[in-house]
Amino acid sequence: MKFAIVIEKDEDGYYVVKVPSLPGCHTQAKSLDELMERVKEAIELYLEVKKNVEDGEFIGVQVVEVKTG
Incomplete structure (x- = not known):
């Protein structure tokens, strides 16, 4: 498989890459x-993770309230 990637250089001199077609897939x-x-x-x-998640059974979505301060 082939994926387009976006490469940038950050202010600390690191090269950072994102894979636009795979949300959240990035490294440096x-x-x-x-x-x-x-x-x-x-x-x-x-x-690999996506495949494992797809093999699972969807249960649902819930909202959790957390008190702060």
């Missing part, structure tokens, strides 16, 4: 070579 590294390795791993893990 100091070098582009390391970044490419990490993004492949991130995509593989994302797809």
Whole structure:
């Protein structure tokens, strides 16, 4: 499978990559070579987790109230 990625460089000098077609799939590294390795791993893990979640049974959504202060 092929995925388009977006690469940016942050203010600390890290390369940051996002995978727009996989919400929440992102990683960072100091070098582009390391970044490419990490993004492949991130995509593989994302797809593995997604598959496991899809195999589960949906129970429902609830609202939880938490008192603060």
